[in-house]
Amino acid sequence: xxxxxxxxxxxxxxxxxxxxxxxxxxxxxxxxxxxxxxxxxxxxxxxxxxxxxxxxxxxxxxxxxxxxxxxxxxxxxxxxxxxxxxxxxxxxxxxxxxxxxxxxxxxxxxxxxxxxxxxxxxxxxxxxxxxxxxxxxxxxxxxxxxxxxxxxxxxxxxxxxxxxx
Amino acid sequence: xxxxxxxxxxxxxxxxxxxxxxxxxxxxxxxxxxxxxxxxxxxxxxxxxxxxxxxxxxxxxxxxxxxxxxxxxxxxxxxxxxxxxxxxxxxxxxxxxxxxxxxxxxxxxxxxxxxxxxxxxxxxxxxxxxxxxxxxxxxxxxxxxxxxxxxxxxxxxxxxxxxxx
DNA sequence: AGCACTTGCTTCAACTTCGAAGCACTGCTA
DNA sequence: TAGCAGTGCTTCGAAGTTGAAGCAAGTGCT
Numbered sequence: 001x002x003x004x005x006x007x008x009x010x011x012x013x014x015x016x017x018x019x020x021x022x023x024x025x026x027x028x029x030x031x032x033x034x035x036x037x038x039x040x041x042x043x044x045x046x047x048x049x050x051x052x053x054x055x056x057x058x059x060x061x062x063x064x065x066x067x068x069x070x071x072x073x074x075x076x077x078x079x080x081x082x083x084x085x086x087x088x089x090x091x092x093x094x095x096x097x098x099x100x101x102x103x104x105x106x107x108x109x110x111x112x113x114x115x116x117x118x119x120x121x122x123x124x125x126x127x128x129x130x131x132x133x134x135x136x137x138x139x140x141x142x143x144x145x146x147x148x149x150x151x152x153x154x155x156x157x158x159x160x161x162x163x164x165x
Numbered sequence: 166x167x168x169x170x171x172x173x174x175x176x177x178x179x180x181x182x183x184x185x186x187x188x189x190x191x192x193x194x195x196x197x198x199x200x201x202x203x204x205x206x207x208x209x210x211x212x213x214x215x216x217x218x219x220x221x222x223x224x225x226x227x228x229x230x231x232x233x234x235x236x237x238x239x240x241x242x243x244x245x246x247x248x249x250x251x252x253x254x255x256x257x258x259x260x261x262x263x264x265x266x267x268x269x270x271x272x273x274x275x276x277x278x279x280x281x282x283x284x285x286x287x288x289x290x291x292x293x294x295x296x297x298x299x300x301x302x303x304x305x306x307x308x309x310x311x312x313x314x315x316x317x318x319x320x321x322x323x324x325x326x327x328x329x330x
Numbered sequence: 331a332g333c334a335c336t337t338g339c340t341t342c343a344a345c346t347t348c349g350a351a352g353c354a355c356t357g358c359t360a
Numbered sequence: 361t362a363g364c365a366g367t368g369c370t371t372c373g374a375a376g377t378t379g380a381a382g383c384a385a386g387t388g389c390t
């Protein structure tokens with residue numbers, strides 16, 4: 001029987017709900033723009049962005065992609081299949097590990113990314129940054145970055161599979 | 166052809182990605198706890214919480230629920246159906262408007278909510294609030310609340326009339 | 331080398347989600 | 361008070377998402 005912890009106070013609840021609401025609303029807005037501008041889902045955009053903007057080589061293994069994006073493996077397989085069918089990425093067996101699959105963004109993928117980005121930033125500017133001053137934005141980044149690091153490092157849940165030997 | 170806006174700078178991108186990542190990771194963590202503790206999805210929890218905690222009467226119309234939660238109408242119909250089948254809420258035609266449906270939380274719903282809440286707050290404490298000081302939490306709430314208000318008021322949908330130039 | 335475990339990805343079935351279309355009731359307007 | 365646009369919710373079909381099971385390739389222990 002778990003002992004009942006102190007309930008969260010109003011400030012904490014406010015922060016929690018505001019965070020989740022903003023993220024949800026923002027995702028909706030972004031998703032819609034992406035759909036109209038390039039017929040991309042948010043996940044697909046994330047994948048292309050990671051390959052085209054974050055990665056210097058434009059290629060990553062499936063697992064690294066799945067870790068970067070908060071996403072299930074099977075879902076990634078599905079979306080990578082769609083992107084490949086659309087000619088935006090290629091999938092090839094990894095050279096060093098026969099099990100692995102390396103996903104690489106194509107020129108068409110980069111082109112679509114470039115086409116979609118301006119509208120994307122516009123949405124962010126209007127929806128997210130409009131009510132935030134420069135300093136607010138900095139503060140937000142500085143508050144949330146440690147949280148992200150904390151959550152990424154700490155096992156999200158009891159997920160820690162007992163390493164037995 | 167849309168004119169190309171200034172791209173976002175590094176700080177803005179950092180804030181954006183941190184926000185979305187934290188929300189995504191947190192949602193996963195919360196969802197898992199809810200599933201284990203009470204076999205609830207995040208949406209179902211949100212609905213129960215809104216009925217059981219926010220609403221003084223424990224009853225709301227479908228539309229008000231859908232507006233509170235970021236969710237489609239048809240999705241709400243589906244989830245409300247599940248909750249009803251599980252005996253956690255009831256759905257009755259609204260008294261004043263024959264079209265409307267009033268959703269009310271049942272005793273079983275309140276009981277489940279109470280059962281699930283302690284674990285929920287624990288997850289929040291560990292995942293979200295652990296790296297945040299008291300002041301940080303306050304700052305976060307104060308930064309995000311105006312954004313939420315802004316996004317809720319601004320037309321999130323295609324209702325946004327294309328700015329002509 | 332041999333055998334068991336682990337890892338990387340895919341497949342599968344069940345479930346969820348969404349928008350568009352549909353149905354029923356409201357309320358405005360003439 | 362009849363007509364009709366608008367509102368509230370549900371149904372439907374298509375597409376997306378997930379965990380579990382499955383397969384194949386690597387790793388480690390002896």
